[in-house]
Amino acid sequence: MTRRPAVTVRVPAKVNVQLAVGAPRPDGFHPLANVFLAVGLYDEVTATDAPELTITCEGPRSGQVPLDRTNLAARAAIALAALHGLAPDVHLHIAKDIPVAGGMAGGSADAAGALLACDALWGTNTPHDQLLAICAELGSDVPFSLVGGAALGVGRGEQLTPLPVGGEFHWVFAVADGGLSTPAVYGEFDRLTAGTAVPAPEASDALLAALRTGDATALAAALGNDLQPAALSLRPSLAATLAAGTAAGALAALVSGSGPTTAYLVKDADAAQRVAEALRASGTCAAARPAVSPAAGATVLTR
Ligand SMILES: C[C@](O)(CO)[C@H](O)COP(=O)(O)OP(=O)(O)OC[C@H]1O[C@@H](n2ccc(N)nc2=O)[C@H](O)[C@@H]1O
Numbered sequence: 001m002t003r004r005p006a007v008t009v010r011v012p013a014k015v016n017v018q019l020a021v022g023a024p025r026p027d028g029f030h031p032l033a034n035v036f037l038a039v040g041l042y043d044e045v046t047a048t049d050a051p052e053l054t055i056t057c058e059g060p061r062s063g064q065v066p067l068d069r070t071n072l073a074a075r076a077a078i079a080l081a082a083l084h085g086l087a088p089d090v091h092l093h094i095a096k097d098i099p100v101a102g103g104m105a106g107g108s109a110d111a112a113g114a115l116l117a118c119d120a121l122w123g124t125n126t127p128h129d130q131l132l133a134i135c136a137e138l139g140s141d142v143p144f145s146l147v148g149g150a151a152l153g154v155g156r157g158e159q160l161t162p163l164p165v166g167g168e169f170h171w172v173f174a175v176a177d178g179g180l181s182t183p184a185v186y187g188e189f190d191r192l193t194a195g196t197a198v199p200a201p202e203a204s205d206a207l208l209a210a211l212r213t214g215d216a217t218a219l220a221a222a223l224g225n226d227l228q229p230a231a232l233s234l235r236p237s238l239a240a241t242l243a244a245g246t247a248a249g250a251l252a253a254l255v256s257g258s259g260p261t262t263a264y265l266v267k268d269a270d271a272a273q274r275v276a277e278a279l280r281a282s283g284t285c286a287a288a289r290p291a292v293s294p295a296a297g298a299t300v301l302t303r
Pocket residue numbers: 016019028029030031032034103105108138139140141142155156157182183186257258
């Protein structure tokens with residue numbers, strides 16, 4: 001067989017500009033009104049023909065990424081191969097820049113990237129709705145990693161409606177030492193809300209309008225993450241990081257998804273540099289990364 005050229009796909013991280021969480025469903029998942037925004041921090045997944053499924057990973061804390069079939073990228077390749085009656089004989093190389101277990105959907109990005117890379121490598125031309133269906137089976141955040149931009153996710157977050165975004169938003173992301181487990185954070189949400197009436201999740205009109213008009217000040221006023229108290233309860237040191245970003249002039253500060261990465265919305269690229277520098281100097285985080293949103297979803301790179 002002639003060897004096909006390797007395919008590399010670039011996939012963005014996400015921040016949840018609104019994460020409204022309802023009471024758990026009978027299956028344990030929480031109903032969400034999840035407003036995703038893709039941000040310009042990327043992983044790259046390269047798929048190469050190989051005699052069997054293998055994975056390598058490079059980048060910060062890549063040692064914490066599993067290299068067996070539990071890796072979400074491997075699971076994506078296996079699911080796509082099964083759909084087409086193929087063997088998942090591929091080498092996947094993941095160049096990681098999205099913080100591992102950071103609440104920015106890094107594993108989900110790798111799954112979406114692997115799916116698109118294998119589809120191109122194998123020439124399987126899978127229709128977009130079938131790719132999205134595989135994504136939804138792999139994880140609640142995975143469909144958004146494929147589409148990028150901005151979207152409202154309902155159900156467990158996997159049912160997406162694209163949202164218009166009227167301009168660029170500038171952010172700084174403070175990477176924490178170590179990760180947080182997403183199930184543990186949802187579990188802590190349940191513990192903290194036990195005995196209270198948890199309202200049905202609803203997207204905020206003010207937030208959607210701020211996205212539509214590209215108004216950073218209005219977006220800052222409307223940001224919200226119902227998982228933030230749970231993430232802070234499990235990692236109290238994040239309060240000092242949030243305070244350092246606010247003191248440095250961020251328009252708003254919040255935990256990104258399930259954390260422990262924290263997100264700072266700022267006015268422009270200069271403010272992003274200043275806030276990032278102040279966060280580094282505060283000693284309350286492991287790294288501070290400026291990034292711009294919205295970012296495109298999973299994209300095949302032509303080299
Ligand atoms: C926190 C977010 O990142 C916000 O976008 C997501 O809700 C998490 O999405 P994800 O990591 O893709 O999550 P999944 O892989 O689907 O689920 C992992 C675990 O998170 C919890 N989970 C996830 C999504 C959801 N709507 N309710 C949940 O309770 C469940 O314990 C589940 O077993």
